[in-house]
Amino acid sequence: MRMVDVILAKRNGKEHSKEEIDFVIEGLMSGKVPDYQIASWLMAVCWKGMTLEETACLTEGMCNSGEVLDLKDVGDIVADKHSTGGVGDKTTLVFVPLMAAAGVPMAKLSGRGLGHTGGTIDKLEAIPGFKTDIPISQFIKQVKEIGMAIAGQTQELAPADGKMYALRDVTGTVESIPLIAASIVSKKAAAGTNLIILDVKCGRGAFMETEEKAHELAKTMVEVGKRINRPITAVVTNMEQPLGMAVGHTLEVIEAIETLKGTGPGDLHELTLALGSLALVKAGKAKDEKAARMRLVQLMESGSALEHFRKLIVAQGGNPEIIEKPELMPTAKHEFDLLLPGQDQRWVKHIDGRKVAEACKILGAGRAKKGDPINLAVGVVLACKVGSVVRGGQSLAVVHADSEGEYDAALPILTEAFTFSEHPVAMDEIVKYSVS
Numbered sequence: 001m002r003m004v005d006v007i008l009a010k011r012n013g014k015e016h017s018k019e020e021i022d023f024v025i026e027g028l029m030s031g032k033v034p035d036y037q038i039a040s041w042l043m044a045v046c047w048k049g050m051t052l053e054e055t056a057c058l059t060e061g062m063c064n065s066g067e068v069l070d071l072k073d074v075g076d077i078v079a080d081k082h083s084t085g086g087v088g089d090k091t092t093l094v095f096v097p098l099m100a101a102a103g104v105p106m107a108k109l110s111g112r113g114l115g116h117t118g119g120t121i122d123k124l125e126a127i128p129g130f131k132t133d134i135p136i137s138q139f140i141k142q143v144k145e146i147g148m149a150i151a152g153q154t155q156e157l158a159p160a161d162g163k164m165y166a167l168r169d170v171t172g173t174v175e176s177i178p179l180i181a182a183s184i185v186s187k188k189a190a191a192g193t194n195l196i197i198l199d200v201k202c203g204r205g206a207f208m209e210t211e212e213k214a215h216e217l218a219k220t221m222v223e224v225g226k227r228i229n230r231p232i233t234a235v236v237t238n239m240e241q242p243l244g245m246a247v248g249h250t251l252e253v254i255e256a257i258e259t260l261k262g263t264g265p266g267d268l269h270e271l272t273l274a275l276g277s278l279a280l281v282k283a284g285k286a287k288d289e290k291a292a293r294m295r296l297v298q299l300m301e302s303g304s305a306l307e308h309f310r311k312l313i314v315a316q317g318g319n320p321e322i323i324e325k326p327e328l329m330p331t332a333k334h335e336f337d338l339l340l341p342g343q344d345q346r347w348v349k350h351i352d353g354r355k356v357a358e359a360c361k362i363l364g365a366g367r368a369k370k371g372d373p374i375n376l377a378v379g380v381v382l383a384c385k386v387g388s389v390v391r392g393g394q395s396l397a398v399v400h401a402d403s404e405g406e407y408d409a410a411l412p413i414l415t416e417a418f419t420f421s422e423h424p425v426a427m428d429e430i431v432k433y434s435v436s
Contacts, residue, residue: 205353248379
């Protein structure tokens with residue numbers, strides 16, 4: 001079998017056999033197939049798509065390219081939650097310690113920034129000393145001992161996905177439903193979890209810009225999960241504007257801490273409670289979502305959720321003092337206010353999350369190519385949300401930048417992110433519906 005023939009087959013719209021997909025994965029792992037041919041194949045998949053059977057074969061192949069964890073000793077239920085990616089999405093930083101505090105073990109494999117969205121692993125590395133590259137033995141031990149662990153891609157777990165994930169980020173092949181589905185589900189399967197909640201985002205700040213595409217991705221992952229015996233529940237959520245107020249690694253960690261205290265932004269707070277309530281009911285920890293929500297609110301208000309975040313930081317080598325002293329994390333040298341021109345009163349009609357993310361990338365918060373360093377300190381903190389009333393001269397956002405030149409470069413695209421109305425604007429619900 002030759003890789004060029006596999007590429008041509010997919011380019012011509014043919015369905016791959018399991019043997020062909022296994023050949024691609026083996027070539028990727030052994031290095032026998034060079035990156036440029038894998039990239040060509042990825043582009044062909046983006047153009048021609050994959051059937052559910054092909055996607056399930058790719059998922060299973062990537063899962064089995066490394067070790068598959070057995071977490072039966074941890075408990076009857078071990079959960080994982082994954083987001084398809086959105087601007088300002090720091091939900092995992094809140095969800096994992098909150099679930100652990102509620103008695104649901106969390107074994108979480110996360111990724112770095114992909115496309116225009118930030119990655120959970122990058123955010124956690126804003127915490128001094130925090131180790132995201134931990135051995136499998138520590139990962140399992142930590143879940144047993146403190147009920148949670150968050151780790152990045154390792155050479156042991158779904159290594160084929162790790163290699164493919166990095167290539168997709170820099171070859172314009174991120175926004176493919178089969179590739180996204182296989183990437184996410186393979187990591188979940190390799191981690192050995194048996195309660196999987198997937199947050200599928202739709203809107204301008206997400207990979208799936210329309211609700212139709214988000215529903216297709218959610219349905220694909222649920223169906224792939226069935227084919228490989230991993231029950232999955234997917235929740236379609238709104239990402240028309242950034243989630244929360246903060247976009248940028250240090251800034252998002254700070255906002256996650258506030259949310260764990262119960263004082264975070266309303267949309268992030270609501271999303272965490274909605275996903276958490278669903279997980280608690282499925283884990284048998286609450287009789288219904290109302291009871292589950294009450295339990296989660298109590299864990300925030302009592303300080304238990306935040307204390308579990310502290311335990312997570314300590315367990316993975318980080319400095320827990322950042323909870324009280326956020327200035328210990330990387331901090332931008334300058335703060336600039338983006339002011340609304342004029343004097344009139346207006347309502348915020350839309351905040352384009354993608355443009356906010358692109359502005360942050362100009363500031364240094366994103367990667368242009370595989371392996372690029374990123375600036376963990378910079379970013380944007382919104383001063384308003386869709387539906388907010390604003391007046392001329394009022395701040396729309398605070399830009400955290402390391403130089404005035406970077407701010408000037410990001411300003412035009414950040415300004416374009418905001419549109420206004422002369423009439424009141426209602427904000428859509430953050431959670432749309434679930435698919436299972």
